[in-house]
Amino acid sequence: MKKLILGLAVLSSMALAKPEIVIKKPWVRLMPPTSHVSAAYMEIENKGNSPDTLISAKSSVSYITQLHETINKNGMSKMIRVRGLVIKPHQTFVLKPGGYHIMLIKLKHPLKAGGKVTLWLRFKHSGVKKIEAPVENK
Numbered sequence: 001m002k003k004l005i006l007g008l009a010v011l012s013s014m015a016l017a018k019p020e021i022v023i024k025k026p027w028v029r030l031m032p033p034t035s036h037v038s039a040a041y042m043e044i045e046n047k048g049n050s051p052d053t054l055i056s057a058k059s060s061v062s063y064i065t066q067l068h069e070t071i072n073k074n075g076m077s078k079m080i081r082v083r084g085l086v087i088k089p090h091q092t093f094v095l096k097p098g099g100y101h102i103m104l105i106k107l108k109h110p111l112k113a114g115g116k117v118t119l120w121l122r123f124k125h126s127g128v129k130k131i132e133a134p135v136e137n138k
């Protein structure tokens, strides 16, 4: 009996340990019509009690969508592709200009101010989250 109760306790704690992902303040940067790239930014909050990882993204406006980080090396700013972004429990991961971002490459058409971009974010545990990000000139 003692073993059974212990087993149940382990099971229920496993069931309770899960991430809960909430996407906040998404936006896509308005670029000149001649640009073939842009980027999406947002805050990814994990309200759950175990980590999750953003592993990939797709967008309605680009043929290629990658997770990037902007880094400074020897005074030069450059972007590198990252494999995944770990969102720790009870933390908010911020994607912002000059830091982590979702790179939109080979735009299908120029972005318009006031327009919307659909993004599909694939998380390791939470699956795909579909969001609408406004195009903003900032």
Ligand SMILES: [Cu+2]
Pocket (backbone or CB within 6 Å): 039, 068, 069, 079, 101, 102, 103
């Ligand atoms: Cu980039």
